[in-house]
Amino acid sequence: METIRVLLVDDEEDLVATLAERLGLRGIDAEWVTTCEAAFDMLQHKEFHVAVLDIKLPRMSGLTLKRKMESIAPGMKFIFMTGHGSEKDFEEGTAEAGASYYLLKPVDIESLADRIREMV
Amino acid sequence: MVSLLDTASVEGLRFFGRISASISHELKNTLSIMNESAGLLEDLALLAEQGKALDASRVKSLGSSIKRQIQRTDQIIRNMNRFSHAVDEPLKEIDLVDFLEFVLAVSRRLTAAKGVAITVQPTDQPLMVVTRPFFLHSLIWLLLEAGMGQAGKSKALTLMPEKIEPGISIRLMGLETLAPEAEKSFLPKQGEPLLSLLEAKIEMDLGQKALILILPKRLKDEPWGNQPQ
Numbered sequence: 001m002e003t004i005r006v007l008l009v010d011d012e013e014d015l016v017a018t019l020a021e022r023l024g025l026r027g028i029d030a031e032w033v034t035t036c037e038a039a040f041d042m043l044q045h046k047e048f049h050v051a052v053l054d055i056k057l058p059r060m061s062g063l064t065l066k067r068k069m070e071s072i073a074p075g076m077k078f079i080f081m082t083g084h085g086s087e088k089d090f091e092e093g094t095a096e097a098g099a100s101y102y103l104l105k106p107v108d109i110e111s112l113a114d115r116i117r118e119m120v
Numbered sequence: 121m122v123s124l125l126d127t128a129s130v131e132g133l134r135f136f137g138r139i140s141a142s143i144s145h146e147l148k149n150t151l152s153i154m155n156e157s158a159g160l161l162e163d164l165a166l167l168a169e170q171g172k173a174l175d176a177s178r179v180k181s182l183g184s185s186i187k188r189q190i191q192r193t194d195q196i197i198r199n200m201n202r203f204s205h206a207v208d209e210p211l212k213e214i215d216l217v218d219f220l221e222f223v224l225a226v227s228r229r230l231t232a233a234k235g236v237a238i239t240v241q242p243t244d245q246p247l248m249v250v251t252r253p254f255f256l257h258s259l260i261w262l263l264l265e266a267g268m269g270q271a272g273k274s275k276a277l278t279l280m281p282e283k284i285e286p287g288i289s290i291r292l293m294g295l296e297t298l299a300p301e302a303e304k305s306f307l308p309k310q311g312e313p314l315l316s317l318l319e320a321k322i323e324m325d326l327g328q329k330a331l332i333l334i335l336p337k338r339l340k341d342e343p344w345g346n347q348p349q
Binding site: 011012014015021022025056057058059083105107 | 145147152154159163189233235
């Protein structure tokens with residue numbers, strides 16, 4: 001079976017670096033970037049099955065980033081992470097943007113890994 | 121009859137909510153990092169139990185990461201505490217440079233979201249102002265929001281406090297697209313409650329492309345009175 005490849009985008013480097021390492025221990029090949037520009041650059045060189053995006057990124061919202069990433073890599077699936085307090089509010093906010101899943105911070109690693117596997 | 125204070129308080133409450141929400145997001149971020157670092161320590165311990173060698177340097181760096189986030193969280197909570205207590209003293213003498221640094225620290229996440237870096241230019245001598253700190257914080261945030269919308273490509277703004285006669289000015293420098301008509305669209309209008317409460321005014325320096333907030337050095341400790349709207 002092909003290895004699942006995931007791109008993590010969040011401006012908190014310590015967060016995405018650790019998340020990537022933990023996903024790696026669960027058999028998911030995860031790479032990370034901390035800016036939207038780096039995400040676009042990464043997509044030019046590599047293919048990913050899933051992108052996990054912070055909903056609030058500097059200079060660009062996660063929702064806008066998703067639309068732009070889709071234009072570069074059609075077919076890629078998306079998961080949003082957020083520090084929003086309410087799941088309901090967040091679900092309503094992201095449903096329109098077509099997010100397959102959303103996760104509240106702090107993220108449960110097993111839930112994240114399960115959802116990634118379900119999507120691929 | 122609605123008092124000036126009532127009207128300003130509604131704006132102030134809105135501002136308080138916005139900053140509180142931003143702080144809660146910041147706390148969620150530090151908690152998330154600590155959660156992942158602690159989780160990775162557990163993962164590594166589990167692997168060690170299964171016979172995989174434990175990388176001591178990795179464990180050490182994860183411990184350091186958690187400590188860094190605890191210090192960061194502590195600073196966020198200190199700022200939150202100071203922000204919350206700003207409403208306790210309606211009139212207070214403040215060191216303006218220290219206050220501006222605090223305003224930026226509290227709103228760092230909001231300014232970062234716009235991709236704008238804002239700094240405070242220190243002064244040779246302390247600039248002490250007797251003012252209403254909470255409402256001044258609200259007004260400076262309005263000024264910053266207006267300025268960030270005009271920041272252009274450099275995305276770097278500077279707050280320059282200085283003594284003028286007969287009061288104090290805070291110049292927001294580094295704007296790139298300031299136009300005379302902008303005054304109508306994005307700045308707090310003269311006579312708005314926050315400006316009135318602080319006896320302040322906002323001017324534009326088109327030559328230097330700066331927004332200027334002018335404050336009295338010492339607000340009078342007067343009842344705020346009922347003023348019809």
